Amino acid sequence: MTVSSETRGLAVVTGASTGIGAATARELAGRGYHVLAGVRRDRDADAIRGPGLEPVILDITHPDHIEALAARVHEDSQGRPVRVLVNNAAVQANLPIEVFAIEEWRRMFEVNLFGQIAVTQALLPALIRSKGRVVNISSVGGRVAMATYGPYAATKFALEAVSDSLRRELAPFGVEVVVVQPGAVRTEMLGRAIAAAGDLPAMTSEQGQRYSGLVRAINNQAVSSTNAGLPAEAAAKVIARAVTARRPRTRYSVGREAALVHVVRFLPDRMLDRILAAALRPHSAVTT
Template identity: 75%
Template sequence: MTLSSESRSLAVVTGTSTGIGAATARELARHGFHVLAGVRRDRDAEAIRAPGIEPVILDVTNPEHIAALTARVRADPQERPVRALVNNAAIQANVPIEAFGIDRWREMFEVNLFGQVAVTQALLPDLIAGKGRVVNISSVGGKVAMAAYGPYAATKFALEAVSDSLRRELSPFGVHVVVVEPGAVHTEMLGRAIAGAEESLAAMTPEQRSRYGRLVHAVNEQAISSTKSGLPAQVAATVIAKAITARKPRTRYTVGREAALLTLVRFLPDRVMDRILAAALRSHYPSSETPPVTPRVPKVYNA
């Protein structure tokens, strides 16, 4: 894919209000794409609007929004082909499986999986016509399910499976499907995940808090600690742009050393992996037996 073809092409990116999505929209615009940047609110639309970036209101769980996006693509005044779809929109909450309400399970799957599938289904005829590319943003959580990451990891494991099947289905038509697996990256998702954990902790029964309070604290402390050495969202955006513009893209790209390591250690025996993850979490547990208040995320982690 050459720069001249990019300058005549559309790229659709979901979840561009902040973090990796926003950085990806800007990076693709720098590569010459006209980016349709999905946001959920008008104020986010104005924040992302820039030369080469056209914000569109898009809640991936809203069929009317997806229909409007599809209509916009097919009514493009310059009749530009869709060369890329980046499925980035996602939510996260680090909560033990027992304490995560089934309605919240459904919401997480609606956003992180079903919404991605719905957008992909809607745009596939256009991507096939343009021999475009689908880039699904997964996570290290799509390879390794750590304690209290069960709901989020379940959606990402499922997205990885969908990506594998879709890649094999679309290969005969010249459409590449790529998975990008970021590790620790500076984004606002961490703050939202911890806020979700706080809400869940408050809603737990006393018995559940006695079981999981210290675990939730440790998981959130570990997340904050890992993010201190995490990468800026722009690094992930650069990898995503490479996945879109490379002549022969890999089927998977990791972002950061942590992601590369975790995708390798998953081949260890289960019990060995359990011990490694437990050891990594141990230093983040509070010394008191009383479940503590979940820590806040410093402002530095918002991007």
């Protein structure tokens, strides 16, 4: 039986315009939460609005948006407590470290890490009062950094560290902090990542000689794995489990690639290098 939203309380989901965020917002609304779904554009708000789904314009790099979100939670007309924050908003672009401009590094950290922290800081007083829960959406890339994934993986490695520290800080107050690590999931993020890489300044001819084949192979591999990946709704069900479990695990993995997360700690670095290179090799000959 679905519990009423007045009983469940509020859930905040960032990055809810599409993909995992939108699927998670709908899943939690179906489970009785009143979901404040963070979106960046009015057309995205119109697309997700529905029973138990209230879109809020939220760019997590804008302090005024975060202040407005905190005020909306504090001034809820029905006095519902905020029970959960799902930090999902993220951007991705796969390029070699030499090529990825430093200003793009900063932008990626602003969205994937600093923005998440800012939203968490703003809502923590309310979450502590309600003994609520923080669910941070990391990635398999938060444990394994493949070639060209350095910038994205760096933000996710950092989010994993922040999550561990936050979990230990908030445990005495009854607030759980959970990490979800999706692998290949069929969302629009990959297409945006490839487009974002294409929009960046072109590689020099010297860099092109070094990396163009690698970038092409990585994109081919990513397309292949994503096409064979899970739908966003499957990831949303795992996130909902992390939200609702009475005693949640500290980490949940999603998808076939998630198995790599569990074995990587036991592999020597050089062996993992060879495994990843071998997995990439079949995609080097594929043309897009």
